[in-house]
């Protein structure tokens with residue numbers, strides 16, 4: 001539990017999480033048998049420094065900059081009294097799957113060696129950012145926002161902050177204060193975070209303290225040094241199984257998984273149990289939401305014991321399909337290739 005003391009507040013039991021430096025990845029087997037949403041006790045945490053403890057009665061959200069006619073401050077009660085919206089949306093780190101550049105493409109990328117567990121889907125409730133911006137008198141010549149976090153500055157780069165174009169801000173971004181029906185937990189941004197559907201996780205600034213609204217394009221180290229040229233999350237899939245899971249030969253199994261894309265709904269998922277020689281369509285179940293994931297399943301009765309590689313390949317509504325290999329990325333972002341998930345089939 002020492003690492004939890006250092007950076008993350010919630011418990012990080014080894015059957016739910018793998019810890020990387022100050023961050024914690026969900027184990028995919030922890031989604032087996034769960035409902036549509038990722039429970040908070042297993043939702044991944046990505047912190048640049050550590051989870052701050054913020055006191056909601058004294059907290060304020062400051063809106064300022066040349067793009068607003070009525071800059072000002074909002075307290076927690078004011079935000080909670082405004083019209084709210086609820087959305088089911090994924091938050092996924094741009095570096096999710098980074099380890100696979102090394103293990104599957106023999107070309108490691110530096111950074112936290114996430115497997116596929118740096119994603120979660122939650123039910124978020126809060127104030128539409130569009131409502132708040134109109135309330136603060138958004139000017140027609142506003143171009144970019146700069147939402148900034150209240151966590152400790154990261155190295156010499158200052159507070160975690162990343163420009164957000166006004167068009168996206170007005171489209172579907174939420175200033176969220178609830179996650180899965182409860183106040184945001186400290187690790188996920190209490191009292192308030194942004195939820196930016198479909199975009200790289202860094203856009204969803206936690207522990208929101210202020211938003212500058214500018215009439216020119218803005219930059220920060222989080223779009224010039226880190227997470228440069230990554231915006232919308234590509235299509236990916238995962239099995240709800242442990243890495244190297246053991247399955248008994250000669251018995252019917254139902255393989256469960258989920259697929260998602262920042263570009264839109266998933267329309268097709270194919271599964272191969274023979275290293276990609278043949279593919280079968282998986283069956284869909286559960287909601288089919290634009291900013292979240294599609295749960296699916298497929299039957300499999302492995303006949304012979306031995307090592308196998310399970311593969312799942314999804315296609316989204318824009319026609320984008322997961323490739324078998326993906327171009328290398330120096331920072332290890334956007335690993336979207338079909339993942340070869342090893343399992344061992346054992347005698348019953």
Ligand SMILES: Nc1nc2c(c(=O)[nH]1)N[C@H]1C(S)=C(S)[C@@H](COP(=O)(O)O)O[C@H]1N2
Nearest residue numbers: 044045046047048093149160201204205206
């Ligand atoms: N203020 C602040 N916001 C932040 C971060 C951070 O370290 N500080 N990490 C970002 C990154 S890189 C990701 S992937 C998501 C992770 O959200 P989660 O920890 O709630 O899963 O939060 C983003 N928002």
Ligand SMILES: [Mo]
Nearest residue numbers: 093094201202
């Ligand atoms: Mo991230």
